[in-house]
Amino acid sequence: MPGGAGTFGSTPAEKTAAANTIETELQPNTKRATEHADEATNTAVKGFEDWDTAPGLKKAADAWDGQVKVLMGRLDSEKSALRGVSGLFVRNDIDLDDQFRPIGQSKLHGL
Template sequence: MSWDREWQETKAGVREREPLPMQLNQLAPGGGGGGVPDLASNPARKKAAGNAIQNDLVPGVKDHGNDAEESTAKAVKEFGARDGDGWDTAAALKKAHSTWEKQVAALKDRLLFERNGLLKTAVDLLNDDIGIAKSIRPKSNIDYL
């Protein structure tokens, strides 16, 4: 089999398995949208999710982080030096607790970041719509005043 023929058969096989990429040189069928559903955004659900993050998740992370702090402090005291050196476990627990505190802080920050993203999506979508409308509407004499 020649290389050209094998290459043509391979391309034909790929075309059968995969849909053709979208072509931008024609109108979308059915008056627009290109067959994909419109973007759906539910501001009320986003606000509820953002409030749940702020009112339930973040305080829960704080509380559980503080629970670990109390028990770790007791364990460090028990394993710490009394009449001499103490156990290596005390130093290891201090180091593990320091790492734990950093992870709790990072988780709280991430939760708040996601909350802010949920709450500002509606503003971003509105700004996108306004920007697109400005770019496609015809210019008028008022724009130049």
């Protein structure tokens, strides 16, 4: 909006809360779900070991594990980005303030 004060999509507190949610809920719950799925799949593979189904289940489990690894990496990246961006905005604001401060101080002020 021209001439008006801009707003960010979220506050530093909201970014911190989102990062904390990733760390305390999404990552642990994803890990638990993965472990549960791995246990169930391993049991199924053993139950079908004399069938052609066992290698197919193992292949699907390996693909699942790869996808979970990518997801966990993405969650780590998002968590780090959320925590880092708040500090980046604050440092940027301070730097801009420091750059503009001399402009507001007229050499005529002390005359």
